Amino acid sequence: MAKVGKISGFPEWLPEQKIAEEMVVGTIKRIYESYGFAPIETPAVELLTTLGSKGVIDKEIFVVQRLKAEESDEAELGLHFDLTVPLARYVAQHAHELSFPFKRYQIQKVWRGDRPQRGRFREFYQFDIDIIARNDLPLSCDAEVVGVVGLVMKALPVGPYTFRINSRKLLSAIYGALGLEGESRAAAIRAVDKILKIGRDGVAKELARIPSISPSTIDSILTSTEIQCSISELAGRVAALKLSDVLIEEGVKDLSTICDLVPAEVASGITIDLSLARGLDYYTGLIVEVSLDNYPEFGTVVAGGRYDNLASEFTDQKLPGVGVSIGLTRLMDLLISERLVSTQRKSPSIALVTVYDENDRPLCNQIAHELRSLEICTEVYFKSPKLGKQIEYAEEKGIRYVLFIDGSSRQIRVKDLHTKEQIEIASIASWASSISKALC
């Protein structure tokens, strides 16, 4: 007998957990679609040359090969480790077939060969949105992404959260005005990015490693990271740094423009946070992170930003974009383990038609058929044991209504397993309309 085991880092849900995941995905999807984001899907694999296009190929990548590959000339393939590289390749490859601005969402598994640990998976879903334009992308798109993320966060059952944004342009301008350029500036951004992990002193140490950086510059950088305020306070707080630079003004203005275009209900919950840096090199403007107040160790739920050129490795066209990613599997892991979503329902069924006698099965099937035509997912019990056993099955699967059919009188009784009430019903249609609200 083959050994049945869990493969570490490759999670799988029980039906009730998968149903909960589908509800969460449905909620996020409806919000993204309401803004006109269209679905795309790319293969699980890309050429290794594509995956390595952003620089070194990391040991995180899983390589895919035929077990008994004969042809040595077969392409070298790897499983994608995020949805950004596939998006860049997709947009470059299909640019002539797409309409711009291209607004897409993508819900797919990605694979990373990291050492598995709590909350870290080797296979997990990401849920990404991006808006890609040709040549230039107005700030209205940054605002749209911020707004839609705000609506998603309001819809997720995660409790209070902190929604922080910043601008790489503003950070660069400030660090530039402090005399940091090129690689020194990039190193400073990477150091500040670690502030939540290693603290202010840790960042100070990292900054001190930058060649010819002065203690006063380090101080100024650390002071700037203390700016965590509302958008209305930002200009004043930045002015207090006493660094005059036209690019600093521009960075502040960009963030104001974005916040002005975000729905008021979302904008009021946003913190501008100059300690937010994001590690990846390719961001050039807005950066976004959302974290959960009740679960600080969880890290970010949503993260992303703007990049001036998504697909520069694959095409000469300039394709600026802005987008965010949700780590869906990690989020579901949290929602399920913290019981923030219900996992009561092991089945989409709302009703179970019991079968008292096998001869009644065709009648039971007919009643189930009528229920289904009224959009009530219905099962007919597969055998005809004692009714108690059939009711137990409904209880076990979280099916709320149990129907009892009298084959000779054609009388129908319904038991509501939530209220424990049992009633006789006159017609399926009238009963169905009476419960339809409870199904939503």
Next chain:
Amino acid sequence: MAKVGKISGFPEWLPEQKIAEEMVVGTIKRIYESYGFAPIETPAVELLTTLGSKGVIDKEIFVVQRLKAEESDEAELGLHFDLTVPLARYVAQHAHELSFPFKRYQIQKVWRGDRPQRGRFREFYQFDIDIIARNDLPLSCDAEVVGVVGLVMKALPVGPYTFRINSRKLLSAIYGALGLEGESRAAAIRAVDKILKIGRDGVAKELARIPSISPSTIDSILTSTEIQCSISELAGRVAALKLSDVLIEEGVKDLSTICDLVPAEVASGITIDLSLARGLDYYTGLIVEVSLDNYPEFGTVVAGGRYDNLASEFTDQKLPGVGVSIGLTRLMDLLISERLVSTQRKSPSIALVTVYDENDRPLCNQIAHELRSLEICTEVYFKSPKLGKQIEYAEEKGIRYVLFIDGSSRQIRVKDLHTKEQIEIASIASWASSISKALC
């Protein structure tokens, strides 16, 4: 610049094609869920020992390895090549956490290292349903699977189709009564399975290879394959074979019981076909295949059957099942290339709010917000060029309604790009309710 190329055998859709796929998946899913099938999902990978559990590991399998794996003791993993082996492993592993009968659907990609060719992919979606019971599975479950497949076929835009069923039990009993046992009988079933590909003469040649088979047995087998009839004719046609055997009677009776429990609208379209054999060894009762009359070269759209013991490689429990699989990617390839589904919509958006002047953007956003709250997916144009250019964008993306907002008078006009009519609307709510029917 990295080379951007299509990886042969790994298809990917444009947004308008993906939207069409989502509609088809939604249709099938709604039908399966209405019968209480619950979603599950398994990792893309399984242990190679699991994948090889049904016997030899085939060269079809793609192996997955970390690019720079250091630990030699890491588990050997491969991408799953179907959803049946993962289901068997899942049910065995989680048996204590599942409620039986376990009714699940599963929509996932599978990977096979076959040589790519038209209609054959290396990565493709399968859409499976199965009902798994403990110890014994009544024929009501076979009937449910047949019924639900019938409803799916009626809902798919594929034109006329042929829905054939047979019983492995009946075939075995007939071939047994003709004196074939064990491996000879299995070889006869595999030979008959090829009848559509190699014809009657080809099957005769294959049968002749079976050790000590007589010419009259070959004739009788070929005569039995001519039984292609309605369920009501079956008993008479089988009796005409003049093979008396209690197992033959049982096989005929099982098929009758199944057909009696299938909704009349589905049952009337079913052909009992004794030339239908299905190649796989594990079927033990009902077998099912649906093919498309207008696309004979396409092969089967839906195929499956009953197996007495799904998970025998992984557990001592007896877990009989019945289920079918839809080759979703192949089906979508057909629907798209034969234009059987619409691929007009490149976006979920129904409405585009144009922006005449950037100063009007907040007002435009507000109107879009109102539309979205009425479940009308809406985009606001991202810039404010000439209105003609904005209308062009809506046309390109297949967005039907274009709204024009007068920032000072707050007058709203709507152009319907299908009818070319333009009207002034009094309120968003009243207009939205007037179009809601057109959206379904």
